[in-house]
Amino acid sequence: MSERFYEPAKGHGLPHNPFKAIVAPRPIGWISTRSASGAINLAPYSFFNAVADNPPVVMFSSTGRKDSVTFAEETGEFVCNYVGEAQRDAMHQSSFAYPRGVSEFSDAGLEEAQCRIVKPPRVAGAPAALECAVTVIMPVKDRGGADTDNWLVFGEVVGVHLSEAALTDGYFDLAKAKPVARLGYLDYGSGFTITAIARPNGPRKA
């Protein structure tokens, strides 16, 4: 079967870099932070995921040291807001590179809701929000062990908000929360088929 192969350091040879389309769909961490002087920031990060569940820990990665990293470092806190279909356009607007001090909340027409444990506000009306305490901030290394200008911010989830509207019989219902995922290029995904599969049991296969 014919295939293509490329080494990223030497170029992909395609009209557009396929890397992010290959590692897709990715959840979007919509990160709100507060600086030491009280400035509020909100921006989406699709280099985002949960990395542990006991304790629950999430991580986002910033290409360059953006305000979200600086603010999270200054105060040791961030909030990861959930992006449902209803939040998609405001999330996208909030990725605009505003000057520091301009709150993306107001420009994207969003209402702030107070958190319980951390100081940054969360996005009112979002299906969920994770209040996080920063555990580690570190640069991504390259294969030679050198620091790159990509910054990993890990945070332990210390509080979880769930919208009642996203719950069904005590389950967080993705059919109601309608998550928006980041794909490659300019693409986003939403609406997918959910299939419950029982855990495998019986004799272990060789």
Ligand SMILES: Cc1cc2nc3c(=O)[nH]c(=O)nc-3n(C[C@H](O)[C@H](O)[C@H](O)COP(=O)(O)O)c2cc1C
């Ligand atoms: C859906 C989406 C996902 C994004 N993911 C990332 C990401 O993972 N890392 C990153 O550095 N920038 C990402 N960006 C760009 C940032 O949101 C953008 O640079 C923003 O202005 C950063 O804001 P800040 O400097 O206030 O933190 C993303 C943008 C969009 C629209």
